[in-house]
Amino acid sequence: MARKQQEKSKQTKNELMRSAENLFGQKGFMATTVAEITAHAGYSKGSFYRHWVSKDKLFMEIVENKLKEYRSSRDERLYKANSLEEVMHIIWDFLEIIVRDENWAKVFLEFTVYASRIPELRNDLSLSQYRLSEKVFAELVSDFVETDYPPEKLGAFNTVLFEGYMVQSALGTGIVDLKDIRGAALTVALANGLKEV
The missing domain is CATH 1.10.357 (Tetracycline Repressor; domain 2)
Incomplete structure (x- = not known):
């Protein structure tokens, strides 16, 4: 069970990173918000903050x-x-x-x-x-x-x-x-x- 959760957490993190990288490339760092990153990846802001403080x-x-x-x-x-x-x-x-x-x-x-x-x-x-x-x-x-x-x-x-x-x-x-x-x-x-x- 714990292993599945770790895999899911890793997948979530990777998808958020890909989303951020894509949006940063399109809009720039300053213009991209955490809300846009999470929405683009299909996750909540809470998912973002489980992996990064900012x-x-x-x-x-x-x-x-x-x-x-x-x-x-x-x-x-x-x-x-x-x-x-x-x-x-x-x-x-x-x-x-x-x-x-x-x-x-x-x-x-x-x-x-x-x-x-x-x-x-x-x-x-x-x-x-x-x-x-x-x-x-x-x-x-x-x-x-x-x-x-x-x-x-x-x-x-x-x-x-x-x-x-x-x-x-x-x-x-x-x-x-x-x-x-x-x-x-x-x-x-x-x-x-x-x-x-």
Whole structure:
């Protein structure tokens, strides 16, 4: 009996998450309400609050799940990488997957701005499971950096390029494409991370 209840609870949670993800993609984070999420999924608001204390926490769980999915293919390739250039391409392939999920990239950007004003969310969002932080980036490239240039600085630079591109892309004002951004990131990484021959 308890097992059936656990399975039903898991199914309810998954259906609510799918509903939320769909509505966030269509309407945005701020415009989507808990009532809309539950009605869209065919559940009561009580079902929602049995799984999450707020819409914010639901969103964070969706982000974490999406990034886990994206990272799985990246991590396999990183394990086989042999050079800084190869690692950089793998990282930017991963970032391009996020950008290609256009609606979701915009919603994540919207949530990032929203979370920046709420200290708890801002702190949560800075954790590595929610974004490619400078620390995570440094861990990915550090074995291939041959100079004393801080890998965290390379990570910060790549984050700035990527997030700046996402803003331009969301606004539809970008004249620089992702290929240009990747090229700039690669140039900076190789120029600072490799010893001159």
